[in-house]
Amino acid sequence: LSSRLGNTLRALSGSGRLTEDDVKNASRELRMALLEADVALPVVRDFVERVRARAVGAEVTQSLTPGQAFLRIVQQELVTTLGGETQGLNLRAQPPLVILMAGLQGSGKTTTSGKLALRLKDVDKKKVMLVSCDVYRPAAIEQLRIVAEKIGVECFPSAVGQNPVDIARAALDHARRAYAEVLIVDTAGRTSVDEAMMQEIAALHAAIEPAETLFVVDSMTGQDAANTAKAFADRLPLSGVVLTKVDGDARGGAALSVRTVTGAPIKFLGVGEKSSALEVFHPDRIASRILGQGDVLSLIEETVQKVDRDKAEKLAQKLKKNKRFDLEDFRDQMLQMQNMGGVGAMLEKLPGGAQMQAQLAKANPEKEVGRSIAIINSMTRRERRFPDHIKASHRRRIAAGSGTQVQDVNRLLRQFDQTRDMMKKVASGGMGKLMRGLAG
Numbered sequence: 001l002s003s004r005l006g007n008t009l010r011a012l013s014g015s016g017r018l019t020e021d022d023v024k025n026a027s028r029e030l031r032m033a034l035l036e037a038d039v040a041l042p043v044v045r046d047f048v049e050r051v052r053a054r055a056v057g058a059e060v061t062q063s064l065t066p067g068q069a070f071l072r073i074v075q076q077e078l079v080t081t082l083g084g085e086t087q088g089l090n091l092r093a094q095p096p097l098v099i100l101m102a103g104l105q106g107s108g109k110t111t112t113s114g115k116l117a118l119r120l121k122d123v124d125k126k127k128v129m130l131v132s133c134d135v136y137r138p139a140a141i142e143q144l145r146i147v148a149e150k151i152g153v154e155c156f157p158s159a160v161g162q163n164p165v166d167i168a169r170a171a172l173d174h175a176r177r178a179y180a181e182v183l184i185v186d187t188a189g190r191t192s193v194d195e196a197m198m199q200e201i202a203a204l205h206a207a208i209e210p211a212e213t214l215f216v217v218d219s220m221t222g223q224d225a226a227n228t229a230k231a232f233a234d235r236l237p238l239s240g241v242v243l244t245k246v247d248g249d250a251r252g253g254a255a256l257s258v259r260t261v262t263g264a265p266i267k268f269l270g271v272g273e274k275s276s277a278l279e280v281f282h283p284d285r286i287a288s289r290i291l292g293q294g295d296v297l298s299l300i301e302e303t304v305q306k307v308d309r310d311k312a313e314k315l316a317q318k319l320k321k322n323k324r325f326d327l328e329d330f331r332d333q334m335l336q337m338q339n340m341g342g343v344g345a346m347l348e349k350l351p352g353g354a355q356m357q358a359q360l361a362k363a364n365p366e367k368e369v370g371r372s373i374a375i376i377n378s379m380t381r382r383e384r385r386f387p388d389h390i391k392a393s394h395r396r397r398i399a400a401g402s403g404t405q406v407q408d409v410n411r412l413l414r415q416f417d418q419t420r421d422m423m424k425k426v427a428s429g430g431m432g433k434l435m436r437g438l439a440g
């Protein structure tokens with residue numbers, strides 16, 4: 001008997017194990033969040049499947065809600081996938097140690113070459129040399145020369161029209177004679193992956209045998225990042241990734257895509273245009289950025305936690321079947337929103353929720369919710385079920401019963417009308433989906 005009671009109590013307090021249904025609903029939200037964060041579709045599929053497999057039947061410890069337990073698994077899996085421990089540059093190779101920069105044009109190779117040189121010089125106290133093998137654009141060579149001058153690092157001269165492999169060999173020779181400890185080789189990039197560019201960088205790689213081959217990728221390229229990464233990883237043994245422009249409003253999904261596709265650790269993040277704007281990569285930071293999209297995951301957490309599943313399920317069914325939406329449903333809705341910290345708090349967490357929020361807030365400002373509920377409570381059951389039949393004379397009675405004015409009752413009924421219209425419109429889309437989601 002006592003063990004049965006224990007089970008019941010665990011079920012009531014929301015602990016025990018994650019059910020298939022818990023996981024199914026939460027997985028759907030997770031998938032949406034990852035796509036919102038610009039993670040490439042095949043990567044999303046793999047990831048969600050791994051989380052799902054781990055989550056079904058996972059124990060929900062006493063101190064966690066099912067939603068929190070799921071989230072924890074997502075976070076762990078994300079950090080593991082992103083690479084767990086932070087990895088720096090491999091500085092143990094025989095000097096001069098060569099770092100080859102690879103990536104598309106505009107990804108940030110030249111900027112990052114400067115950033116790495118500065119870091120190696122100041123933090124690691126290394127004697128660093130730079131060389132540009134971007135022989136197609138004079139401006140590119142000049143750009144690296146200026147960066148080198150600014151940070152006080154030698155730049156081996158090169159010129160447009162020279163052979164990149166010859167330049168790199170000469171620079172390496174020079175670095176050896178000058179006792180440089182690190183040689184950073186900046187390369188050309190095309191606007192999209194092409195065969196000539198791949199051959200060139202593969203030849204460079206073969207000629208100078210770099211200790212580090214870093215793939216530089218713009219975090220703002222979103223879905224494309226996965227394809228670019230694959231093209232480079234197919235041709236070069238990448239030893240690491242530098243994710244640039246993370247200071248912008250990139251959603252972080254590129255990190256997960258690139259890491260999954262290349263298998264190479266993300267070593268640094270570019271966080272600005274200045275040479276000092278380089279950060280060591282920490283998986284948890286990007287994990288939060290990815291999960292921060294529309295804050296969907298905290299919505300998962302709250303939905304599994306607080307919403308009265310039965311009522312939400314009924315409402316969802318009703319919406320799905322286009323059944324009549326009445327004042328009792330309206331009241332349930334308000335009660336649930338109150339329970340979740342208000343409609344604003346809930347909608348803020350949904351991507352695109354701001355719009356819906358504005359609409360609902362108009363119909364239903366939070367400070368009035370309590371009063372609205374009181375008004376509905378003062379109605380007869382028949383009035384709640386058939387709001388369109390509430391006569392003027394009844395409104396006075398309802399107002400008196402709820403300690404409000406007739407105008408308040410009228411306003412509530414107007415708001416109900418507007419909400420009902422809106423529910424009809426969105427029942428098949430956003431709100432209906434949301435309500436079914438809430439039903440867990």
Ligand code: GDP
Pocket residue numbers: 103104105106107108109110111112189244245246247248269270271272273277
């Ligand atoms: P490359 O063609 O790969 O050598 O790319 P560049 O190094 O020339 O960078 C292209 C543009 O991106 C330049 O305007 C850089 O200032 C900018 N950039 C590079 N890295 C970052 C970064 O981490 N943050 C920001 N905001 N801009 C960056």
Ligand code: MG
Pocket residue numbers: 109110111134140186187
């Ligand atoms: Mg460049």
